[in-house]
Amino acid sequence: GQSLEQPSEVTAVEGAIVQINCTYQTSGFYGLSWYQQHDGGAPTFLSYNALDGLEETGRFSSFLSRSDSYGYLLLQELQMKDSASYFCALKGSSYKLIFGSGTRLLVRP
């Protein structure tokens, strides 16, 4: 089967940088995605890594290492509105997403 592990909670200060790690177990996958979800809201796409390495999209960057079964999401210049849950997800067969249980990020002033 496939499984992903993320820290349950992370706290950081406004303006700082935070890294959310994701380790996974799978026999095969197309890529690793990251989604943001505010309380009561719909998940929204942040970033996707099909290949090893770093993908940068504005303040957000994501990294994948297939050899280490590991990825992370890096958020820079944290803002209060970044307080949300962040999910890593494997894109598997049928291109369905297999989600981790999520990391709740709390940004403090």
Next chain:
Amino acid sequence: GAGVSQSPSNKVTEKGKDVELRCDPISGHTALYWYRQSLGQGLEFLIYFQGNSAPDKSGLPSDRFSAERTGGSVSTLTIQRTQQEDSAVYLCASSFLAGEETQYFGPGTRLLVL
């Protein structure tokens, strides 16, 4: 429409009743996915449609769950004889093609089974 829409937004039902949840994907999107999210948990894949066909139903938890899609657009998820453990947020997502990076999610239907 501008985004994925789902109805109803909230549904309270009694144990044993049947419920239907509706998803309207973004116009022109051929791929449609249903997920379920229990409180404080990640999303759990249920079923995937490509057009009107469902090549992957592997996530449906039991035979009480079924889904269909008509006209390559609207999809309905039906839960028969609801149980309390079915209480969750049911989310629908769509993408233009199945392999695209981004799946666009609707706001979900919050189902509470009493």
